[in-house]
């Protein structure tokens with residue numbers, strides 16, 4: 001096996017040595033193995049699990065196609081996935097395409113169908129998914145849905161027990177995450193919060209950034225799966241720290257987008273071409289991929305949804321609560337939050353968050 005891994009690492013090294021990749025050796029190794037399943041079809045990638053008393057130990061390794069039956073002490077990990085929206089669907093899809101044994105559930109059942117076509121199993125409640133899987137991931141809209149799916153009637157906690165793990169990748173606040181953690185852990189199972197940075201395209205491309213906190217052993221055993229879905233992962237300690245990191249990042253992002261929107265509209269009002277502004281920004285110190293990606297469509301008043309505006313406002317609201325909890329002034333984020341609330345009141349909740357610019361247009365029109 002060691003020999004196979006060395007061969008795999010060397011044949012994929014050009015893909016894994018990108019300067020954008022986090023330099024965590026286990027990350028690169030398992031990502032390399034996952035990549036090798038597509039680049040080296042004779043050495044498919046199989047995440048597998050070994051049960052050790054109270055915890056799961058997952059093993060990611062390559063086997064030659066002619067000897068695919070697992071060693072006697074190893075069985076394929078059974079992965080559950082709850083919540084198949086913009087993010088959950090491509091994340092689950094990447095797990096399936098990497099050869100994982102995936103069972104899905106979504107409130108709106110029809111969203112399970114494309115994944116079932118790809119080979120996923122289906123269960124009719126979070127409880128049944130959790131009961132039939134070793135590790136269950138959840139990607140839900142907000143704190144209310146995350147709690148409901150984890151702790152409600154027929155929720156995942158009802159199907160949890162010692163030896164299982166629950167990884168919540170939804171963006172929620174720390175208090176919500178701690179509540180879910182305590183419910184899950186009261187069953188003897190392990191809990192990891194793992195919200196993600198990165199949007200629809202990084203989710204499709206397996207390029208998400210995981211901000212994890214909670215049970216370290218679950219972090220380690222679920223690493224091969226995080227590495228299929230993402231390009232890097234951070235372990236931040238106690239439950240709540242992952243949620244806090246995610247909220248700080250999205251607080252900055254929401255303010256950046258609001259400020260960018262003001263700049264685009266101001267440039268146009270003073271007779272400049274906003275497309276040229278986007279180009280100027282892309283070459284300077286305030287360049288950010290977000291401006292280059294969203295700017296051209298914003299100039300055309302187009303907002304194809306990658307990150308729904310309602311979720312950005314939710315994240316600003318939760319970030320303001322976090323700031324309040326430690327008496328940290330955040331006047332810029334507070335002002336941005338108001339703008340997203342205006343945008344929501346104009347029916348833009350399900351548009352991309354870049355549609356926040358429309359709230360400024362409405363205000364300007366009302367004044368003139």
Ligand SMILES: NC(=O)C1=CN([C@@H]2O[C@H](COP(=O)(O)OP(=O)(O)OC[C@H]3O[C@@H](n4cnc5c(N)ncnc54)[C@H](OP(=O)(O)O)[C@@H]3O)[C@@H](O)[C@H]2O)C=CC1
Nearest residue numbers: 083084085086087107108140141145171199200306307311
């Ligand atoms: N889109 C993005 O770019 C990113 C989003 N996030 C975060 O990830 C999470 C999911 O985002 P995204 O996929 O975009 O959101 P979507 O709105 O596309 O999907 C939300 C998911 O939550 C489910 N859901 C909502 N309410 C309930 C409920 N009461 N009970 C059960 N299920 C419910 C939905 O089910 P149904 O299909 O039935 O409506 C759906 O599966 C959010 O927390 C978001 O902030 C994080 C990073 C990037």
Ligand SMILES: O=CCCC(=O)O
Nearest residue numbers: 171197198199250307
């Ligand atoms: O929560 C959404 C984050 C979107 C992104 O990081 O691009």
